[in-house]
Amino acid sequence: MNLFDLLSKQKECCDIENEFVNMVEGCELKNVTVVGSSCCKSGYNLYEQLKKKVQELNVAVKLSYTDSIEFASEYGIISRPAIVVDDNVIACNNGIDENSLKELLVG
Numbered sequence: 822m823n824l825f826d827l828l829s830k831q832k833e834c835c836d837i838e839n840e841f842v843n844m845v846e847g848c849e850l851k852n853v854t855v856v857g858s859s860c861c862k863s864g865y866n867l868y869e870q871l872k873k874k875v876q877e878l879n880v881a882v883k884l885s886y887t888d889s890i891e892f893a894s895e896y897g898i899i900s901r902p903a904i905v906v907d908d909n910v911i912a913c914n915n916g917i918d919e920n921s922l923k924e925l926l927v928g
Contacts, residue, residue, distance in 0.1 A: 843881060854904070855887075
């Protein structure tokens, strides 16, 4: 296996593009982005956790996941995973618990 094979294999692992939209009639859509790092499961797990909460609470949210370094740099995010809500960085490095997730989505 040469270097190019290793890089292409890594790309498959890291190439995660996700978006989930939950529309609620009469409610303004909140934009939530989970910023993870390539091949690190904690960011993607946070995305899945948020997706489940959005469905449970039935809130109007456009939820997306990115591992883009450019996106993280644009928001000044150094430690990941992070959550960006309507262009504001809310939490970094797993600094959010279950109740805070609910508050973030409903509030």
